[in-house]
Amino acid sequence: MNAVLAGLELVLRWDVILTILVASAFGLVVGAIPGLTATMAIALLVPITFFMDPIPAVGAMISCSAMAIFAGDIPATLMRMPGTPASAAYSDECYAMTRKGEAEVALGANVLFSALGGLFGTAVLIVSAPLLAEIALGFSSFEYFWLALMGLACAIFIGSGSPVKGLVSLFLGLFVAQIGIDNPAGVPRFTFGNSNLLGGVDFIPAMIGLFAMSEVIRTIAAGAPDWSVRQTSLGNPLKGWGRLIVKYWPQQIRGNITGTAIGILPGAGADIAAWVSYAMSRKFSKTPEKFGTGHVEGIIESTSANNAALAGAWVPALVFGIPGDSITAIVIGVLYLKGLNPGPTLFLNNPESIYAVFIIFIIANLAMIPLGLAALKAGTALLRFPRRILIPLILLFCIVGAYAVNNSAYGVVLMLVFGILGFLMEEHDIPIAPCVLGIVLGKMLEESFVTSMIKADGNLLAFFERPIAGGLGVMTLLVFCLPIWGALKRRRAAAT
Template sequence: MDPISQAFDLVLQWQVVGAVVAAAIFGLLVGAIPGLTATMATALLVPFAFFMDPVPAVGMMVTCAAMAIFAGDIPGTLLRIPGTPASAAYAGEGYAMTLRGQAELALGANLLYSALGGLFGTAVLIFAAPTLAEIALNFSSVEYFWMALLGLTCAVFIGASSPLKGLISLFIGLFVATIGLNNPAGVPRFTFGSSDLLAGIDFIPAMIGLFAVSTVLSTVAAGAPAWEVAQKGMGNIFRSWGTLLRTYWRQQLRGNVLGTTIGALPGAGADIAAWVAYAISRRFSRQPEKYGTGHVEGIVEATSANNAAVSSAWIPAFVFGIPGDTITAIVIGVLYVKGLNPGPTLFLFNPQTIYAVFLIFILANLVMIPLGWLVIKLTKRLLQAPRRILMPLILAFCMVGAYASNNSVYGIVVMLVFGVLGFFMEENDIPIAPCILGIVLGPLLEDRFISAMIRGDGSLLFFFERPIAAGLGVVVLSIWAFSLIGWLRRRRKLAQAPAG
């Protein structure tokens, strides 16, 4: 019997299908709760995986991760509280559409392009895994430095409506990233004698505070108005699918390709893919002025990217045993326990197992549509509850998520501090997205920069010696140069404009 037929036999068993469906429901529930990330959901399944055969064990984690990434879009769209970090890039866009009575369109786009993005990434995983993994292996600390800097640059100069305010937000995030011992010398920085701060600021409580708690504070400050505007348009999410596919097929394809490429890079993951895709979508859109006011185009491209990245992150994991993100790192450990050492030999000695996992990828993204629709129908009932009742419940869920991030009350304190910070940032029209990205990429940027400087004996030319690094460096510096030139031209026009 050939490996593909054996793979179908392995997948089409009641225990495998049952594990996939159960993991799908679990992933949807966890992803929809702010603070409970896809990584956390996958980690919680590890004890169960030890008592299962390899195919249902890995399939269960694959399905859970894909569902949790999508489910994070639901609270981000309805309440501007992203369920997962990957959803944070376009949570404001979806929430603005909800306030305009277009929640049905935003949620429909989230579901459609999550499934299509996952299927695209799976297709690339099946047919082009070895080639893309070899490209990813060529990345050294220099390339990762430029990748991190590219993500930050896109967030400020392409993704933010005001570059100056975007820079302020970014520097706040980068400052937060310097707190603790996350530096080569191991010297405490900005800890003020606190032992909790030695480990740095945990990203999960900070994200919950900036997005969720700030929203709660803003709602309370506004007197907890009713959801009357948001309830309009909460109908059939499938109604707009035909129009979306015809109108935004270019954005979908661009997001799929970008997400697949970034996801294949070890350590990059869906979070960076979503941020970069949203920024590029805004930069090349024919209607960039609509971004931030509730424009579905940005949601289409970013959603397509982050779900494609979830699938392509398995390329280096399966082919070379190098985790593409934290989720694949967890699953690699399970594979070793099951005696399936990831790497080229896995394709030689256990091809039927690999093909079975590929089939589960396809099944998971197809199951996402009916189950995702069901969860959206249930979640929409949130808007029927008065805000004065809903906001305390949201705050309670946020506290659970912040506490669960490190099993400490310290996480709740961090959440509240960043909630106040996010409230004042929004009151002054300072975007939150660059701050979040600065917290995420700050440690990576510093670590890779110092590693590259050590390897290059302090020479800045070392950052341009490798072809891929030179290409990324030119792109980043070009964005900075064009942005600076545009700013100087605007200042010159203002200076030459007649007074009055």
């Protein structure tokens, strides 16, 4: 109880509340602009957090990402252009409702069930994270090796449509993680005689490049076209909220559970949760023929799932230091910069900070309803903002953010290199998420493997001797083997 009260004291300060509100507004703006993802919003926000205390910095990250995930529904509904990948699964359904003159119903459902989904995911985070942290205190290098490997496996086979392209992305990330002198052998690797690379690749400029700079390059290459809004005025988004809750509560709960479970899986994220939930909604619906014609049922389940996944992704991030998605990958970097090193000891050494994070999640999701309703009214005006003005502003943010990490032009160079890399990857449909996971988990994977091999005197069976390590090992091998087995079965069936 003392830790909870201390967490409340950390959050209920004017500067923290103001930071949450400003970051929420920023997230709504970025999320509502097609192409500017929630991850990009977080990457652009990172340089500003350098000048904040830890709790306001984390509060800004949480509120910005929650609002950006929801705001992606606005252009998806009005223009059939999802603002973020998490809204892509049900953008056709939302747009079909707009064509029928029911945009206010679709957007109202997005606001309400996004907030409820976020609150459900937060409840799971509050309950499960401390319990998992107690278990994780007994983890050794063997368990952390399997966790890191499972995270990479999930990024390939769950978070990617093509496992081969996922592997390419993963190996790029693992290569980047090997650069520098910070390795078990203490030997410079892949520095090519450049002293700047001895310290490795700075994570923040790399993330800004992959997610923000790549979008700038893509928009410039496309000629920065403007967009047209389908509907210029909205009715009452509050219309029918009570009826929707009563009629579709099973879909909402199923979306919450699915989204949270997928969010906890490393590398999956809110967009995968939305696609899976939309498919489940259609499969189990009593009226599947209505899907695609502007049916709110699939929207409710999907929008509940992607916001629940956002909180679920924080479970492995806080407990094990393993990101659940690309957003928490960036957040982990900020936590380390602020001295809040993720892991089970964080729950022992800084319990008040953990409870502050939980409280911020609750505030952010509750604030989503009034702020989201206000954003719906301003959405059409925002979507008329010319891209030719917007892109230079984003480019300025990218340059300042990359430079501010070490007050060095080297950060800007890194950002440009990774911006080009991210652009080329997406042009060839190579997912970025496995690359990010490779960068984040590469060092943990190598260090835990080397440490474990030294402990076991080279005996590989030692990785399965501890009960938890053995269980994690079997699960990881299944993640690798089941997709291969499924592909072989499909090939055999096609041959016959």
